[in-house]
Amino acid sequence: MKKILLALSCIVIFGCSNTDDNNNCNFLLDVGVNLTVNTNFPQFSQLQFTGNSVYVSGYGNKGIWLYRASSAILYAWDAADPGVIPSSCSTLTDSGIGDIVVSGCDEANQFSLATGLGLSDNSHSCTLLPYRVENIGNNTYLVSN
Numbered sequence: 442m443k444k445i446l447l448a449l450s451c452i453v454i455f456g457c458s459n460t461d462d463n464n465n466c467n468f469l470l471d472v473g474v475n476l477t478v479n480t481n482f483p484q485f486s487q488l489q490f491t492g493n494s495v496y497v498s499g500y501g502n503k504g505i506w507l508y509r510a511s512s513a514i515l516y517a518w519d520a521a522d523p524g525v526i527p528s529s530c531s532t533l534t535d536s537g538i539g540d541i542v543v544s545g546c547d548e549a550n551q552f553s554l555a556t557g558l559g560l561s562d563n564s565h566s567c568t569l570l571p572y573r574v575e576n577i578g579n580n581t582y583l584v585s586n
Contacts, residue, residue, distance in 0.1 A: 466523050466567035469502050474572050476500050476584040478507060478515075488515065489580070494540065494554050496520060503532040505572065505584065506542060508554035517584040518557055519570035524550050533569075 476497065480488045487493040488509045498504040503521035510516055522531040522544035533542035533552060540554040550567075551560040557569040575583045 468526050469519060469521055469523055469570050470527075471586070472501050474500050474505070474584060474586050476505065476517075477577075478582045478584060480580040480582075492540065494535070494542075496535070500584075501570070501572070502527055506533065506554055506569075507584070508540060510555055515574050515576075515582055516554065516557070517572040517574050518552075518554060519572065521570070522546065522548075522550050522552075523567040523570055524548065524559065524563075 478485050478488070478497075480486060485495055485507070487495055488507055491509050491511055494506055494508045496504055496506055501519040501521065503519065506518045506520050508516045508518070520533045520542070521527055522533055525531050525544065525546050525548060528546070530546040531544055533544055536543040536551065541560065542552050542554060544550040548563045549561065550563060552558065552569050553560055554569075557571060559567050572584050572586050575585070577583050
């Protein structure tokens, strides 16, 4: 009986090591994304200019934020706050301050569209979920994962 108790104690003590530094950043699903963006179209025309962003609903976990970082770089981020369980408040919205998006949940986590990094103390050091962006020519991009 003592051997069983000792074995269970070892499992509890050593089996619960925290190898994931960010347990609070594992809420988002790996949702398939396949979005074509043509910056010649009116809904994406803002992306022709550096520093502008566009929100696209219906893709990813809570939509996708597209951000024009430079003339050659377009970023795509999932629009769900990675630091909270997905809910009606976890969609990131434009803060009105540059490239910053904010969660509508009580934590009000803030993230930079230019870097994907969390900006608020309570963002749990989470980063935005990135999507692959491929320039397929003629001001057209494929956003996928």
